[in-house]
Amino acid sequence: MNDDLKISANVLQLISDNQAWEYYVVPKKFVDNILTVYISDDVDVNSILNELEIILGFEIEYEILSKDKIQKLLITNYHNHSGNRSREDLSIETDFLQKLIESAYQLNSSDIHIEPYEEICRVRYRLDGRLLEKFIISKDDYPSLINKIKIRANLDIAEKRRPQDGRIKYNFEKTDLDIRVSIVPTLFGEKAVLRLLKKDTSTVNLEKIGFNSHQLDIYRESIQKDHGIVLISGPTGSGKTTTLYATLKQLNTETVNISTIEDPIEYTLEGVNQVQLNPKIGLTFSSALRTFLRQDPDIIMLGEIRDIETAEMAIRAALTGHLVLSTIHTNSAWGTISRLIDMGIPSFLLASVLNSSVAQRLIRKLCNSCKSKVPLGEMQFERKIVNDFQINIDHLYKPVGCKECHFTGYNGRIAIFEIISVNHNIGECIKENKFNIQNDISNKEFQSLYDQAIIHLKNGKTSFEEVYPILLTNTT
Secondary structure, three states: OOHHHOOOHHHHOOOOHHHHHHHOEEEEEEEOOEEEEEEEOOOOHHHHHHHHHHHHOOEEEEEEEOHHHHHHHHHHHOOOOOOOOOHHHOOOOOOHHHHHHHHHHHOOOOEEEEEEOOOEEEEEEEEOOEEEEEEEEEOOOHHHHHHHHHHHOOOOOOOOOOOEEEEEEEEEOOEEEEEEEEEEEEOOEEEEEEEEEEOOOOOOOHHHOOOOHHHHHHHHHHHOOOOEEEEEEOOOOOOHHHHHHHHHHHHOOOOOOEEEEEOOOOOOOOOEEEEEOEHHHOEOHHHHHHHHOOOOOOEEEEOOOOOHHHHHHHHHHHHOOOEEEEEEOOOOHHHHHHHHHHHOOOHHHHHHHEEEEEEEEEEEEEOOOOOEEEEHHHOHHHHHHHHHOOOOOOEEEEOOOOHHHOOOOEEEEEEEEEEEEOOHHHHHHHHOOOOOOHHHOOOOOOOOHHHHHHHHHHOOOOOHHHHHHHHHHHOO
């Protein structure tokens, strides 16, 4: 969308979803108590403006746009025109927090950011990994909203100097939401972040999370062993926890005892003993793991390996005949191995207990309804990078934007993986601290994140902008 048609959130809030779609208008600017709106070229302008002036109480001026441009603006800025939600309901009333949560859920947002600044406060939603500004709140109304969040999350409303963490349980459209609340003091007030965790695991399974058939076979082999460690690595928000839950669903049978320690518990799995981390009372990953070993477990899942103590306990559990699943923050599958060695885990010990190391990323998928095929010769920057990386490709697909993707050009995300299965050869590399293992792994055995990104780029599933950070990581 052109920059001159971008509209700030505080102006958009002046007209509700229902009003915008009913009258086919979109607000442009609000200056000196005069609201300027975009209006379609095929409607009765005078009649609509008279009604809007009565409803809104503002003097209204207008600019004519084509019907197609108006529709594009409506879909981009008023996402839920087909639902029951109305933007006029989103005022600082008793149900404002409720409406924020419900609108975020309907948009499939993962997080709500509520942020104070010197003169205004804003609400942003994270959609497909990107933050999008949705609402502007006055400084006078902001403390009331923060207090409502604290009350629902059982936090201390009088404490404004220290960070606080809590949870809100919420049911909407027959879906149980577990909302993790984090509040921190900033220069101009307390910032709140609400993470929406959907407990439904019906759509979480190994076949659908992004493994190709060869990777799925390798991964399944590593998790079917009765002991050892399987580690998932990647940055925050890369889908590591979803992969772990899909794994637990695969392994969860009547014949095994599964225990997990998590922070937070994002999904509930019947038949799995799930424990919530609580450092305030000494319930940490390492202390919980020590207790789990007295609970006769077959499979143990640790939310994350954060320190040497937890890593050593995980190694000990694997050595004593348990299958341990966990995550760790590294950039690659081999980086996980080198990180554990740097932490102090003996390389010979790691080689004997590690079943597999997995790294993953999430990339946005291009919208199939509107993506555009562009010859590489027409794109100067992309052509230079493609040539520098010696990628054999003569065209790329670019995001365009349509009704199906709310004019973002993207629709959903897909996970890409790289997997190192620790066999005899790889075990010897680990023992010898060999960090260049490309010569020891055949192309049939290993596809890197870089390889997977290039495959999706060539197939037109994603854009150059999405894979570019992965290409850069491959060179570091």
